[in-house]
Amino acid sequence: MNIAVVEDEASIREFEVTYLAHAGYGVADFSSAHEALKHFRDEQADLWVIDLNLPGMDGLELCRVIRSTSPVPILIVTARNSDEDEVKGLELGADDYLKKPFNPNVLVARVHALLRRKATKQLVFGELRIDPATMAVTRGKQPITLTTTRFNLLLTLASQPNVVLTRAQLVDQIYSDPSAHDVYDRTIDAHIKALRQQIEPDPHHPKYIETVIGAGYRFRTPS
Numbered sequence: 572m573n574i575a576v577v578e579d580e581a582s583i584r585e586f587e588v589t590y591l592a593h594a595g596y597g598v599a600d601f602s603s604a605h606e607a608l609k610h611f612r613d614e615q616a617d618l619w620v621i622d623l624n625l626p627g628m629d630g631l632e633l634c635r636v637i638r639s640t641s642p643v644p645i646l647i648v649t650a651r652n653s654d655e656d657e658v659k660g661l662e663l664g665a666d667d668y669l670k671k672p673f674n675p676n677v678l679v680a681r682v683h684a685l686l687r688r689k690a691t692k693q694l695v696f697g698e699l700r701i702d703p704a705t706m707a708v709t710r711g712k713q714p715i716t717l718t719t720t721r722f723n724l725l726l727t728l729a730s731q732p733n734v735v736l737t738r739a740q741l742v743d744q745i746y747s748d749p750s751a752h753d754v755y756d757r758t759i760d761a762h763i764k765a766l767r768q769q770i771e772p773d774p775h776h777p778k779y780i781e782t783v784i785g786a787g788y789r790f791r792t793p794s
Contacts, residue, residue, distance in 0.1 A: 572686060573597040575616035577607045577633065578648070579625050583671075587620060587648075590675040591682065604628035604636075611637060618686055620678070623649035623660070631660055638664030644685040648678070680743040684723070687730055694729050697793040699770060699779065701729055710770060720745055721766050724759075728780060728790035737787040763788060 574596045578584035581602070588598045599616065601607040604625050610616070619637060623630035634645055647660045650671040660668055666685055669678060687703075694701040698711045706722050708715040717725065723745035728736065736744075738759045763782075767774040781791050 572617045573599065573615075574618050574620060574682065575607060575610060576600040576620045577602075577604060577625065577630065578620075578622040579603065580622075583622075586675055587678060590679055591620075594679045594682075596682070602626075604630070604633040607633060608636065615641075616643060617689075618644045618646065618682060620646045620648055620682070621665075623647060631663055634660060634665050635663045644689055646678075646681055646685060648673075677743055684727070684744050688726065694726075696729065696732075696779065701726060708770065710772075715769050717766070717769065721762055721769075724762055725766055725770070728788060732790050732792045735783045735786050735789045741787070
């Protein structure tokens with residue numbers, strides 16, 4: 572998988588590239604949108620990490636140009652605190668938004684999640700069907716409406732069946748910017764409880780989402 576990083580601050584670009592490369596990705600890095608677009612036309616990337624404050628063409632415009640011709644996942648990274656910028660970026664087609672400063676491990680986790688969603692076809696477990704592309708969930712013929720956070724939580728668990736995930740790992744993977752949320756163990760527990768109420772035939776005897784005492788949660792494949 573190849574990641575394109577567009578960031579004009581050399582120190583930030585360097586640690587983004589370092590962590591993504593250490594995670595096993597091929598990384599091409601650029602200091603401007605114009606450099607990046609030349610790469611985009613010559614060689615396709617599997618995912619873009621784009622800073623908003625770029626010289627010349629800014630990150631929002633770069634996002635618009637890329638999205639006009641490609642469905643490639645885009646993760647916006649920025650020091651801007653305006654909700655308006657976040658909304659505009661998402662409206663222009665960005666898939667996720669990460670505010671600076673951030674833990675570089677969170678960047679890697681969000682890249683993992685976006686690529687997993689891109690690559691994952693529908694997941695089917697008995698009567699339960701999860702479609703990452705449309706964020707649709709059904710049990711039998713019954714559609715289930717989930718919030719974005721709960722859908723991300725379900726997808727994270729179901730994408731790694733029978734693997735125990737700690738609450739900390741779940742936080743890193745379901746929130747765009749965990750540092751911007753007051754997330755505690757009980758927050759994840761509350762989301763799990765609500766999720767069970769929606770997807771489990773019997774929430775008191777869960778069929779899909781199992782609590783692993785002292786460790787976290789795992790998604791069980793029904794026998």
